[in-house]
Amino acid sequence: MVTKLENFLKSRHLKPAQVARRSGYSRQHLLRVRKGGMEPTRRCIKAITAACYYLADEPVRAADLFDLDVEPGFVDASKRSAVDDERAMKMPFSVESQHRK
DSSP states (O other): OOOHHHHHHHHTTOOHHHHHHHHTOOHHHHHHHHTTSSOOOHHHHHHHHHHHHHHHTSOOOHHHHSOOOOOTTOOOGGGOOHHHHHHHHSOSSOSTTOOOO
């Protein structure tokens, strides 16, 4: 499986060892991410993106390097309204109904 990260590195002639060194992750860890053998954490995505940005000397976004699938039911914070925030704050039960005997 060829990933976006792998395509990016090849198209910019970046060596995985350079990216690993700059990101602070091992070459083996980067290999697993590059080959799609594991899903990177957010911290890993951030470090690899920053390393690629530095090494490629061009603007790079995480979406350029990774398939960022959004979980079902996730609402982008920029698209939320005050009503959504208020709804999220409401408790599903009242505290008064939870009395002790």
